[in-house]
Amino acid sequence: MSDGTGDGDREDTRAVRLPPGQALRSEHRALHYGPVPTFREHRWDFRVMGVTETLGSHRWTWEEFGRLPTTDSVSDFHCVMRFSVPDVRWRGVRAVDLVRVAPPGPEVTHVMAWGEYGYSANLPLETFLDEDVVLATHRGGEPLAPEHGFPLRLVVPRLYGWKSVKWLRAVEYMTADRRGFWEERGYHNRADPWREQRFSYQEEPGHGPPP
Ligand SMILES: Nc1nc2c(c(=O)[nH]1)N[C@H]1C(S)=C(S)[C@@H](COP(=O)(O)O)O[C@H]1N2
Ligand SMILES: [Mo]
Numbered sequence: 001m002s003d004g005t006g007d008g009d010r011e012d013t014r015a016v017r018l019p020p021g022q023a024l025r026s027e028h029r030a031l032h033y034g035p036v037p038t039f040r041e042h043r044w045d046f047r048v049m050g051v052t053e054t055l056g057s058h059r060w061t062w063e064e065f066g067r068l069p070t071t072d073s074v075s076d077f078h079c080v081m082r083f084s085v086p087d088v089r090w091r092g093v094r095a096v097d098l099v100r101v102a103p104p105g106p107e108v109t110h111v112m113a114w115g116e117y118g119y120s121a122n123l124p125l126e127t128f129l130d131e132d133v134v135l136a137t138h139r140g141g142e143p144l145a146p147e148h149g150f151p152l153r154l155v156v157p158r159l160y161g162w163k164s165v166k167w168l169r170a171v172e173y174m175t176a177d178r179r180g181f182w183e184e185r186g187y188h189n190r191a192d193p194w195r196e197q198r199f200s201y202q203e204e205p206g207h208g209p210p211p
Contacts, residue, residue: 018084023083024084024085030145031081031161032166036146037167039146044062045062045169046059046169050104069097070092071094073134074088080193090139091141099129108175110174111123113165113168114171117167119166119167124177153167159190160192163180177208183211189209190203
């Protein structure tokens with residue numbers, strides 16, 4: 001049996017792995033809106049808030065966050081600007097493991113991920129719980145570079161890149177869907193790259209709350 005490492009096999013696999021309208025890019029160039037924040041450990045915390053099971057919020061200092069269990073996860077990264085970066089190795093706390101220690105109330109349907117400076121992105125709780133979703137501290141075996149989200153970022157490989165919030169500071173549990181930063185500014189509420197859900201004008205009834 002072939003181990004699938006021949007060049008031909010590899011090309012085939014990648015062609016299938018590339019969502020429509022995307023081109024491969026090996027270099028992972030940083031892309032974001034606004035400045036790169038400076039990490040100050042004494043001022044940093046991470047919170048899980050909103051409709052938690054206890055209705056109280058959970059808070060971790062950087063040191064406490066570092067004691068949560070971590071996992072390695074390799075995934076492809078798809079930016080709405082039509083490029084995809086294959087085989088990115090992330091390390092961090094899987095969203096499912098976070099939710100285990102900070103459970104949502106039973107009526108929670110969506111989460112809002114919050115970054116520094118109020119950047120935000122919404123996603124269904126079900127998607128947040130996919131096993132490849134991580135709150136990443138490392139990329140390619142190294143701590144995140146500042147421009148890639150140091151010290152912590154969300155990675156949601158199955159949605160377009162803007163949902164992968166860099167400089168992550170909080171996760172909010174919600175009982176209804178609400179638009180995040182780009183979802184309020186013309187980008188698709190769902191953002192599934194396999195369905196090419198790029199812009200909000202493509203949304204159909206049921207895809208999200210009114211823009
Ligand atoms: N806080 C924050 N996170 C963000 C963004 C941003 O502007 N601010 N841009 C998003 C977009 S559009 C993409 S494609 C990815 C890019 O991640 P990278 O810079 O690590 O390649 O970050 C996402 N996360
Ligand atoms: Mo993006």
